[in-house]
Structures are given as structure tokens and as C-alpha cells.
Amino acid sequence: MAPKPSDGASNGTESYGFGLKRANRIFFISMAAFMTLLCVGILVYGIAADASGMSSRDRFFKILSLVIGPLGAAFYGVLTYRLLRLFLKSGSLPALEITADGFIDRTMHTSPERLVEWSECRSFHFVLYRQHDYLVFRLENEADFRERSNKGAFSLLSGFNSRRIFGSAHPIQLTHVRATQRELTDAIESVAAGRVTFEGAAR
Incomplete structure (x- = not known):
């Protein structure tokens, strides 16, 4: 089931955009x-x-x-x-874009802000860590991902911290995204079915 357009989410044939929680x-x-x-x-x-x-x-x-x-x-x-x-x-760009080719994460200053192709990801799931929900993408090659997404010292520090907590993965804190776990799961599965596996259950 594809996610319905809602506050912060808009959908089209090949992409879904989820807005930023600006107050946060x-x-x-x-x-x-x-x-x-x-x-x-x-x-x-x-x-x-x-x-x-x-x-x-x-x-x-x-x-x-x-x-x-x-x-x-x-x-x-x-x-x-x-x-x-x-x-x-x-500006008005989505904080998180889900497309047929991959996803674009603009949630934080250390975010890649580039198209992360589905071929770079193995699977995705949701994690609750310190009372915050995260969308976590398991990476095929973490070193390659970090190199292509490097934005300086802050990125290196963020990469070290995320590796310590989540392993070889790219976490997206959902505190910043106007989307539910179900909306995100439906969006990813509707455009990336067979290319990235969902592990777990969405709320």
C-alpha cells in the first residue's frame, strides 16, 4: 500500500517527499x-x-x-x-526523499544530501534509541558510503558515533521528519521492492 499524501508527505509515480519538522x-x-x-x-x-x-x-x-x-x-x-x-x-525541499533510484537525506548538517542509491543499501528497519525513533539503512559497503558522503570533521564524528550505536548503517532520526514509520515503509517498498529488504514491523 502506497503512503497517502499527508501533512509533510507528497507522492508521485516515482518519488515521495517527507517534509522537515521546522519547529524541531x-x-x-x-x-x-x-x-x-x-x-x-x-x-x-x-x-x-x-x-x-x-x-x-x-x-x-x-x-x-x-x-x-x-x-x-x-x-x-x-x-x-x-x-x-x-x-x-x-527551503521547501523535503527533509527525506524516497525515489525509484534511492533516497536523499537532508535531515541534518551531516546528512549526505546526495542520492544514496538502493544498491548501496542491504536492508532497512526502525530502531528506538534514547526515546528517539530512527530509520536505519544497513549498508553494503560502509567505507565507500562514508567516502562518498564525507562533509568534513562533523561527518567523520557522526560516522564514528553511528557506527558505534547502529553498526554498518546510515541512521535517520525521525524527530526531524514529518512521517510515520508506516508511511516510510510503504514509500520504500513501493519504489524499491526487491532491491532493499525491510526487517521488522513498522508502527
């Missing part, structure tokens, strides 16, 4: 921006604090703030930029 993305951007400002504040404290007359404990915290402050500000600053850039660049 705005929340993530806001949190990243907040952490950037917090780290800047920690750095300012470290610079402004007068070390003379400080106890060894306070001097330790001053040094720690001079280390954590710039590192945190740089990390969260880049993260904020990348999330905001993706949010603006994606």
Missing part, C-alpha cells in the same frame, strides 16, 4: 546558538578574571575557562552556522 530544527539551532554564547561568556570570564590573589582552585577554573571557552565557542559556533545554513538552503 529551530529548537536545535537555538540551543546551539545558546551554547555558543555560553562558551563565549566562559571565555570572557577567563580573560577578565584577575589572577592575582586567587586561590589555586580559582586559578584552575580560570585556566579551564580559557581552554573550554574558545573550544566550545568554535564548536557550537560552527554547528549553529551549519544547522542554520542547511535550514535556509533546504
Whole structure:
């Protein structure tokens, strides 16, 4: 059964598009921006604090703030930029496209944002991890997938983390996608039947 058009999902003969949960993305951007400002504040404290007359404990915290402050500000600053850039660049594009040739994942700043062909995938299933649902594609060749999808240090970190949790796979967090597991399963099976296997049951 093919998925019916619904809020965030539109279907055609060869493709299905599932929209982004924009409120969730705005929340993530806001949190990243907040952490950037917090780290800047920690750095300012470290610079402004007068070390003379400080106890060894306070001097330790001053040094720690001079280390954590710039590192945190740089990390969260880049993260904020990348999330905001993706949010603006994606515009009205679907967060997840399912086509006869493969899928395009635009859910996160580390997402491939390219057509991942069905030949790159062995199967798919759903996983609940830390109260979040994931659509997980098992990969035929993880090294090749990572190389073709590499977007810098953030991608490498994300790849390491997903490998640790999900194994040789590409996970898509459904927190960001306006779609149910049943809609996604029906969409994939309607365009990729016989090329990628569904493992498990959708809710």
C-alpha cells in the first residue's frame, strides 16, 4: 500500500517527499546558538578574571575557562552556522526523499544530501534509541558510503558515533521528519521492492 499524501508527505509515480519538522530544527539551532554564547561568556570570564590573589582552585577554573571557552565557542559556533545554513538552503525541499533510484537525506548538517542509491543499501528497519525513533539503512559497503558522503570533521564524528550505536548503517532520526514509520515503509517498498529488504514491523 502506497503512503497517502499527508501533512509533510507528497507522492508521485516515482518519488515521495517527507517534509522537515521546522519547529524541531529551530529548537536545535537555538540551543546551539545558546551554547555558543555560553562558551563565549566562559571565555570572557577567563580573560577578565584577575589572577592575582586567587586561590589555586580559582586559578584552575580560570585556566579551564580559557581552554573550554574558545573550544566550545568554535564548536557550537560552527554547528549553529551549519544547522542554520542547511535550514535556509533546504527551503521547501523535503527533509527525506524516497525515489525509484534511492533516497536523499537532508535531515541534518551531516546528512549526505546526495542520492544514496538502493544498491548501496542491504536492508532497512526502525530502531528506538534514547526515546528517539530512527530509520536505519544497513549498508553494503560502509567505507565507500562514508567516502562518498564525507562533509568534513562533523561527518567523520557522526560516522564514528553511528557506527558505534547502529553498526554498518546510515541512521535517520525521525524527530526531524514529518512521517510515520508506516508511511516510510510503504514509500520504500513501493519504489524499491526487491532491491532493499525491510526487517521488522513498522508502527
